[in-house]
Amino acid sequence: MRFSLTTKLFLAILTVCAAVMVMQTMAMRYGFEQGFLGYLNDQGRQSMNEARPLITAAYKKHNNWDFMRNNLSTWIQTLRPPITAAEIRRGPSAADQSGAIVRMGLLDENLSWVSGNPSVNKDSMRLPIIVDKNTVGWIAMVPFEDVLAPGESRFLESQLRIMILIATVSLVIVAVFTFLIARSILRRVRNLAKGTHILAKGDYTSRIAPGARDELGTLADDFNRMAQALENNERTRRAFMADISHELRTPLAVIQAEIEAIQDNIRSASPESLSMMHGEVQQLNTLIGNLHQLSLTDAGFQQYRMVTLDLTSLIRHAATSMNVRFQQADLSLQLDLPSYALYLKGDESRLQQLFSNLLENALRYTDSGGQVLIRGEKQSDTITISIADSPPGVTPEKLDRLFERFYRVEESRNRASGGSGLGLAICRNIVEAHNGKIQAHASALGGLEIRLQFPAL
Template sequence: MEPTQPGARRPEHHRLDVRPLDPVHSLKVKLGLLVVASVAVGVLITWIGLRNELGPSRTFPLAILVSLLLTWLLARGMTSPLREMTAAAQAMADGDYSIRVRSTSQDEVGQLAEAFNTMSRDLEASDRIRRELVANVSHELRTPVAALQAQLENMVDGVTEPTPAALEVSLEQTERLSRLVTYLLDLSRVEAGASALTLTQFSVGDFLEECAEAVSMVDAAKGLTYVVDVTPEDLVLEADVERLRQVVTNLLQNAIRHSPHGGTVRLDAYPVDDDVVVEIGDEGPGIAPEDRDRVFERFARGSTSGRALAGSGGTGIGLAIVRWAVDLHGGHVEVADTESGATMRVTLPASARPAAGVTTESAR
């Protein structure tokens, strides 16, 4: 019997679910054994009855009754997973995805039961992710919307003057909303399987300088310093510029969110064999070692000293999009080991080697 997943429920089993034929790997062989067993039992009872001079009028009905009972017991055990799947499907229709089917047989019915359990787990995971998405996005939308509404109401009521500082606060909340919408649109592209890359060769140093300048204009309130260090200075990379800009921007915004006021955010790039490594580091509280393997999972959240590891203010979408975009290029992303802060390391092939199934075209 397969192990029960935590939180998963098994349907109640009837005591008469006898399964002596479970080790048999073919349903056809099972049916043949069922026929042979019922006939053999009927013949045996008939022979015993005739030897004891019970007569055909009593021996034949008894043989038929026992054969039918044996057939019913064995057939019930063979078809039990099908009944369990029917009950589980009805429960799924009511929104309960926790039921698992007992799959001990080795034949086609057992394989169907295992496939059904896999489908149940996938549906349960998808439903959990959907609920988390609704809850997280609702929370993230409510905060900036409430702040923006309060700020505008104060201006309309004359409580607050529409000074540049007050308007800047409103602009920050609007930009936060815009970033969240952008993440959700990117997530929809991931779900749709969008995997086309427009490849071009570009200077890594110039590219990182542009990304740092763009985010520094938006998040100037913290007074962060951006240090770009590319070795060698003429390092080039062949990739989809817009996808890579999406990667670097998401990682920069994550670093900015967790950096202390007046801190430093580093953007380093250097070659390793046939690859180009881009690292983005901050001076924040860092990422716990136990969280480093899962922070790029969709909606995953970990914490070290209160740090939320999410790519859009807590939704856990941004870092998942980073991994998706890097995977498209045939690269990988990880959390590097550092003594302080957090450093995200992106490794990409210097000459484009997109993942299997990804279509490419050259930039005009």
């Protein structure tokens, strides 16, 4: 059987109410029997104790019970001798006030009834009356429960009536409460379901109002964050696809136009046109290679083989291999690295790619006669590497965009130099896969500074 949330909630609250009511009734009965009746019986026992010497004295006077047998007035007088003024002043004892005397009776040594309450018998609560070390009789008392029997059922009946009344009122309250709670909760659950449905259909703009700050509110917040991430991803994917097609189409269009011109005999296949086409093909090749790197370095896609590495030797190696090209470009490349090793957990070939991309940029985007400085240091558990160069730099508002795919500061100038705008995006992927951070700043040398931070070992 399938219950709706409202029904389940209703049944749960109702069950709790019913359980509380039953337990409360049981506790009341237990308290009444153990507490109140127990107290009365204790009082009765105390009364019997008080009466015992009076009855013993009476017996001693007559040496048998005949004077008392079937003689209620003697029984009463024996138990209650004339009241003295002192007694009135003192006030009656609690035992007297519980009506214990009327419940008392006398049994002889054979436990046969002699006088007093006719209901007392050998099963009653009793105390022996001892004369000269012989038990000559018993003072007995009807327990309060027995006296109460008819009244008790009345008590139970009234309890039952109260219970039914409470149950009816509870049912109404539970129904109203469940309805109100369920209505507000279900409205939010339905909103969540509706939002999810819209999202599942591919509309990533779907959002949900979180409502109250509770678990459903958190769920709605998380949903909105997820929808936002999906929306961003989708936007980036579309832009990326558009960029890729555009980047691929441009060199292809140039090559196609060139070939068609040769075919139509508008132009001859001169060494210049061939070298121009070769250049475009090379650019396509670089672009495709970079796209491939980008997809490989995307954290989550690429299996990074993390080992313990020393960043200083890795940087030294990258700088040495670029040295000749820096000299040719009339740029000075300086290293300011600590004498100790900078250990981290990293993938060697990916980190090599990171530094070669950054040095390639420094080489490409620094005017000749300038300088490039690589600094490294370790503070507590963070390794910081900075690669700073002299002009040209990047205007502050463009600094953050450098890491976007296909972003180039000066489109035409960089295209001429063969840049596809993917290098820094690849760098960011690699750094993030190493749990690091990459940022671009204006450098003190007047150009650009790329600052890297990695968790040190």
